[in-house]
Each structure stands twice: as C-alpha cells, then as structure tokens.
Amino acid sequence: MRIGEVARLAGVSVRAVRYYEEEGLVRPGRGANGYRRFDERDVEVVRQVRGLIECGLPTRIIREVLPYLDSPDALLPEVPCEYMIEQVERQREVLERRISCLERNRDALDAYLAAARQSA
DNA sequence: GTTCTAACA
DNA sequence: TGTTAGAA
Numbered sequence: 001m002r003i004g005e006v007a008r009l010a011g012v013s014v015r016a017v018r019y020y021e022e023e024g025l026v027r028p029g030r031g032a033n034g035y036r037r038f039d040e041r042d043v044e045v046v047r048q049v050r051g052l053i054e055c056g057l058p059t060r061i062i063r064e065v066l067p068y069l070d071s072p073d074a075l076l077p078e079v080p081c082e083y084m085i086e087q088v089e090r091q092r093e094v095l096e097r098r099i100s101c102l103e104r105n106r107d108a109l110d111a112y113l114a115a116a117r118q119s120a
Numbered sequence: 121g122t123t124c125t126a127a128c129a
Numbered sequence: 130t131g132t133t134a135g136a137a
Contacts, residue, residue: 004122014123015130033137035123 003028006038010046017046023059025049025066056091 006028007014020026021036026045028036045066052062065083 002123013130015132018124019130033123034125 001038001040003036003038006043006046009043010050012046012050016050020046020049020059024063025059057087061087 003014003017007017010017017026018036021028026038026042026049028038028042031037048066049062052065053059061083
C-alpha cells in the first residue's frame with residue numbers, strides 16, 4: 001500500500017509517516033516510481049510510534065525500543081518496561097524543571113506587581 | 121488524484 | 130507538525 005493508505009489506517013497524517021521514516025522508525029520499500037511501499041505490518045508500527053510519541057518519548061528512544069516490539073514474548077515483559085520506566089522518570093524530571101522555572105517567573109511577577117501597586 | 125522533495129512558518 | 134511549491 002502507499003503512504004496515503006497507511007496514514008489513513010493508522011490515523012496519522014501523511015506528513016507524520018514521512019517524518020517517522022526520516023527518524024528510522026519505519027522502513028518502507030520504494031516502487032519504480034519512487035513511491036514508498038508499505039505493508040500491513042507498517043500500519044501497526046505507525047500506531048505504536050504515534051502512541052509512544054504522544055507519551056512524550058523522543059523518537060531516538062522509540063527507535064531503540066522498536067526492535068523489541070516484534071521479538072519473542074520472553075523479552076517483551078522485561079526489557080521494554082524497564083526502559084519505559086526509566087524514560088518516564090526522566091520525563092518527570094523535565095516537568096520538575098519546568099515547574100521550578102514557572103514558579104520563579106510567577107514570583108518575579110508577584111514582586112513586580114507588589115512594587116508597582118505601591119508606587120501607584 | 122496521489123506522491124515526492126525541500127523549505128518555511 | 131502543517132503547509133506549500135513545482136514536478137512526476
């Protein structure tokens with residue numbers, strides 16, 4: 001199938017599918033006309049990728065976890081979970097930093113407001 | 121009509 | 130990511 005159908009079936013934009021390929025998340029073949037050729041498996045992969053990206057995972061990490069998604073079940077419960085947990089922990093740290101930054105900015109505005117009201 | 125690449129917002 | 134330009 002061509003990119004348009006994959007995008008439709010996976011529920012993402014054609015643009016997104018091309019981007020996923022750039023990031024090495026999907027490897028469609030190419031027809032003589034230069035068009036990307038996908039199979040049914042790719043639809044599922046694209047759905048997986050979309051889900052992981054929505055969870056805030058960098059494409060770099062997804063690229064590393066992807067190979068395990070179609071491996072034997074023995075590896076699925078173990079490896080990907082630890083990896084996921086590690087990523088979520090880092091994501092939490094990112095939020096922590098953003099919260100701190102926002103709090104500082106809020107306090108700065110409070111200070112300005114307090115000073116402005118006195119001179120007013 | 122659909123896809124491609126490249127580039128800009 | 131969306132969108133757009135020009136070409137196949």
